[in-house]
Amino acid sequence: MRQPSVPGVAAVLLVVLAGIAPTAALDDLTAEPARIEEMTRDLCTFERALGSEERTAAAAYITTAMEERGLSVNTARFAYANCYFDPPLALSSNIIGVREGATDRIVVVSAHYDTAGPETPGADDNAAGVATMLEVARILNATPLNQTVYFIAFGGEETGLDGSRRWLADNPDLHDRIVVAINLDCVASGDRLLATVLPQHRWILDALPPSACIKETPARLLDAARGDEHAFRAAGIPTIRLYERDSHAIIHTPDDRPERLNYTLAAECAEIVAGTVVGLDAGGDGPGIDLSVENGTVIFTTLNDAPIEVIVDGTSLGVLPSGSVTLPKGPHVVQAATYGPTGAKAVATVMGEGVEIVPPTVSGSAVTIPWGADPGEDPPIHLTFAAVPLSYHLDRPEKVVRVDGYFDGVLIRDLNNGQAVIPVRGPHSFTAVAYGADGSVLGTDRTDFFLQQYGMVDLDGGLLRVDETGGVTCSASARTYTYNYTPGEIYDIVVGCDYRDTADVFLQTAEFRADGPGGQKCERHFFDVPVLNDSRRGEIRFWLEPEGPGTYHWTISCSEGDRRGAETGSLVLS
Known part of the structure; x- marks a missing residue:
């Protein structure tokens, strides 16, 4: 699990598992704690940190x-950025096990298998998550399913979600087929689990087996979830993460050992995931939607008043009522x-013409955006999360009857505090306007920010070396990459x-250069x-926006004296 840093709000379920017996729906999907413990202990015998040679053995075990x-198994190798020297080129692998179904619907169950450093065994983070995922595959083995299930052990999670982002970039044709992605990260400590989803995808919570004794409680989204589910959210794929906080003090430390874990909890987690996969297998059609734009206002209706996610120019504004945008x-x-x-899923699409909208500019402290930067601040605040909370603070909430939001000029009436939006990459603005009972504007606040990195792929641009041993030698190595083209994706090329x-050469200047x-x-x-x-090591880097x-x-290139x-490196996008 990576450590996050920006606050936000999302839906979280508290799943209390102590002493809860599975219902009849899960009677045939019984997980065995001893199996999960055995696999967890086995994985902890391998050092799985960045640069470790034993990662290959761990991948072979999985x-x-x-x-x-x-399962039908294949591996997909990828390079880490920022790791050129130990070893000179560090590679990791995603291990993908597929159980083919009769339909084109896909459910993804994932867990990362790398660790944050060589000093931690990574038992709860995340050997037990991988073992739990494998137990889900075992207990579903004899259950007929219509949908295809991908079981993916991701590498590179601790270095920036490299494995999950690379898999999603390489498989754009699968995105629309994925019904849900279920990510397991730290699931075997304490006696309870948490489940997080974006409000856009709250339907996933209803798919969890009812025997799990679910109680809803608020949580801070961007503090609570910073694992591989983040990459799926950035791709617009419905995602749920199962985890616990009891191990928070020991993850990334030598104390994250197998003997500290609760494998009964991990087995309960496996049964919840298996029950969810079975429950989603029925398929069917999404509710019908009537959508129109009238005088710039988005109007829609659907059967049974189902929640509607509104998406404008690629940015998800979240679940909103008709007429509010x-x-x-x-x-x-x-x-x-x-x-x-x-x-x-059902989606309706229309082209709509907007109207002139000018947010009020009345000053005042009635409303402030707690995480924002001042408009025009250089550089603006940069965010790297898939979902951004449109949160605000009211100085005198008893005086405020309504807060409207303007996101990139789109008016959202009666904005819920913490409304989660999924913006496209690039610059954005958010304005909050507080109104009093008589309709007067009590105050406004605005922030500008730039959304980056979740659509960025780290790429090893090559290695340059100047060696003065016995005289000057200069060497360069680079390679050719072949990937699928993904619109909007940026490549961070690091050399x-x-x-x-050495004492063999004096008063020379070593020069390193990249021409992109x-x-x-x-x-x-x-x-x-x-x-x-x-002697020293460093990096030069540039961005490639295809x-x-x-x-x-x-x-x-590199040079010293006359050496x-x-x-030449290449990126081939098809």
């Missing part, structure tokens, strides 16, 4: 366990989405620079000071 459970001037693409009880200073697409140039210079050992499919090249090394 592969064998998936095959024993009747007015579009700013200009053409817009508006979508309304809703889900049936088994995850069947390692390795300068090895569009005339981008990045350089670093290391000067050799006599007597001192100036405009479409094609081949993109960059050249990396030079150069190589």
Whole structure:
């Protein structure tokens, strides 16, 4: 589990599991705590941190366990960024076990298997999560299912969700087929589990087995969930994360050991996941939606008053009532989405023309945005979360009868505090306006921010080395990558620079350079000071924003004196 840093609000369920017996619906889906404990202990014998050679053995163990459970298994390797020196090129793998179904619907059950560092065994974070996922695969093995189930052990979670983001980028054709992604991360400590979903996808909570004794409680979304589910949310895929907080003090430490865990809790978790998969298997059609834009206002109706997610120009504004959204001037693409009880999705799309909207500019402290930056602040606040809370603080709440929000100019009337939106990548603005009982504006506040990184892919741009041992030698290495093109995806290309200073050479300057697409140039210079050992390692980096499919090249080079090394790297997008 990665440690998050930005507050927000989402739906969280408290699943109290102590002493709860499974209902008849789960009688045939019985998990065995001893099996989960055995697999957890086995995985903890492998060092699974960044750069460890034993990660390959851990991946092989997981592969064998998936095959024993009747899954069709393949692995997908990817490179870590920021890890050029230990070892020179660090690779990890996603292990994907697939149980094919008769329909094109997909359920993903995932857990990451890497650890935050070599000093932690990573029992709860997250060997037990992987073991629980494998137990779900075992107890579902004899259960007929219509949908396809992907069981994925992700690598690279602790270094920035690298594995899940890479898998999603490489499989864009699967996104619309995924009914739900269920992520297991820290599920075997204490006697209770938490389940988090975005408000847009609250229907998932109803799919959990009713025997789980569910009690809803508020939580801070962006503090509570920063695992691989974040990558799925960024892709617009309904996602639920199961976890607990009892191990929070020991994760990423040597104390995260197998003997500390509650494997009965992990087994209950496996039964909940298996029951959810079975419950969603019925399929069906999503509720019908009538959608229109009238005088700039979004109007919709649906059967049974099902919750509607409103999406404007690619940004999900969350679940909103009909008539609460007015579009700013200009053409817009508006979508309304809703889900049936088994995850069947219905989407209506219209083109709509907006109207002139000008947010009030009355000053005052009646409303403030607690996490925001002042408008025009340079640089603006940068956020890296898939979902952003439209939260505000009221100085005198008894005087305020309504707060309206303006997100990128879109008016949201009577905005709920903490409304979760899923913006597209790029710059955004949020304005909150507080109104009194007589309709007067009591105060406004605005913040600008830039959403980045969740659509960014780290790419190893190559390695440059200047070695003064026995004289100067310069070398360069780079490779060609072939990926599927994903609109809006940015590549953060990082080049390692390795300068090895010796007493054989004096008063020289080692130069490292990368020339990227569009005339981008990045350089670093290391000067050799006599007597001192100036050996050092660093990075140069640049961003690549592909405009479409094609081949993109960059050249990396290093030099010292009359010696030079150069190589060309390529990204082929189809």
